[in-house]
Amino acid sequence: MSLFISAYPPPSAPPANMFGNVPGYEDIMSGGGGYLPPPMPLEPIAPPQPGPTPDNWNIPSMSEDEAREAFKSYVSAQCCYRSGPAEDGVITNTEPSNTYRYRLETFTESRLTEWATKPHEGEPADFYTETAPRPWEVQATPPNLFTNHTQEIRVPYTASIKDCHSCHATGTMPCEECHGNGYKQCWVCNGSGSKSDENCSHCNGTGKDRCSECNSHGTKDCETCKGKRQLLTYIKLKVEWTNNMEDHVVEQNSGLTADLKSVTGKELFKNSQYLLYPLIGFPNPVIAEASQRLVTEHQSKYAQNSRILQQRQTVELIPITKVNYKWKVQRISCRGRSVSDSGV
Structure with a gap:
């Protein structure tokens, strides 16, 4: 077996002087980077305005017909359930036990920067031809409000070759694979050139096998530059739009143990503006308290390293009704919930 000594110097990490000194990006040049706090507004932002306080929040209750249809739908979806109680049972009374879900959404924009390289494919070097815009000055195309999206942008006037x-x-x-030889040890004869006292028919007695990885060249295109020999270095800006959403479901006393966070409710109220004011005057004080807490937490938390673009709050009613009915003289109690006007 022959020992191959590569004539190539070992690959190295990007040298420190590979990247230039760009004003406004000193954090990534010192090994920092990461999320960048948004600049302070030139003018003070007006405080959030109080939201509407409707006199009638229009809280509906489940009708007898809705309860019966929900019961039928539930029975038909179960294996081996008889339809008699749902079809023939007599509803004696209904007891609403509604609960509510409060949802707060805070739509933010965050920016982070890092040095990046790519194989040079003829792009011009624009480093220092003009002053590079600061991270929050670079133009980006936002998505629709409350939609998650990420965009990567090459910062102008930071590219060099x-x-x-x-x-x-x-x-x-x-x-x-072949350590630069272009050939590998024959797998049939283990490099001896013979098998059973005869020349190996696979390698014709050479003990070598052509390397399929490099087509016997001994070299492959560099993975970093893809064979281009040069790299375009630049500052990459990553812009992330995130809809930060949080729910609060009011504890209810109907005895239902289902996960109400995934249930579709009836929308009672929704409003959206740049910065929200907590709800005022909602009939259930727990919702008002949740609104106060979440609005305060979101505005404090997300304004540190991101820019709040819009907030939206929603109150949904999750109708839960206890239905008492009689069937074959026996009085039966059935607890259930209505999902989008159906289901038990």
Whole structure:
């Protein structure tokens, strides 16, 4: 077996001087980076205005017909359930036990920067041809409100062309599979050239097998520059729009143990503006308290390293009704919930 010594110098990490000094981006040049706090507004932002306080929140209750249809739908979805109680049972009374879900959404924009490289494919170097815009000055295309989205942008006037540090501008690297030889040990004869006292028919007695990874060249295109020999280095800006959503479901006393966070409710109220004011005058004080707590927490938490673009709060009614009915002289109590006007 022959020992192969590569004539290629080992690949290196990007040198510190590979990236230039760009005003406004000193944090990533010192090894920092990460999320950048938004700049302070030029003018003070007006405080959030109080939201509406409707006199009638229009809280509906489940009718007898709705209860019966919900019961039928539930029975038909179960295996081996008889339809008699649902069809023939006599509803004696209904007891509403409604509960509510409060939802707060805070739509934010966050920005972070980092140095990036790509194979140079003829792009012009614009480094220092003009002053690079600061991270929050770069134009980005936002999505629709309350929609998660990510956009990566090459910051203008930060691009320069450098020799590839991995292959030292050769465009190639030794094949790792054959260690740059172009051939591997024959797997049939284990490199001996013979098998059963005869020449190995697979390698014709050479003991070598062509390397399929590099097509016997011994080298492959450099993974870093893709054979281009040079890299375009630039500052990459990552813009993230995130809809930060949080729910609060009021505890209810109907005895129902289902997960109400996933249930569809009836929308009673919704409003949206730049910064929200907590709800005032809602009949259930727990909802008002949840609104006060979440609005305060969101505005404090998300304004640190992101820009709040819009907030939206919603109150939904989750109708829960206890239905008492008689069937074959026996009095039966059935607890259930209505989901989008159906279901038990």
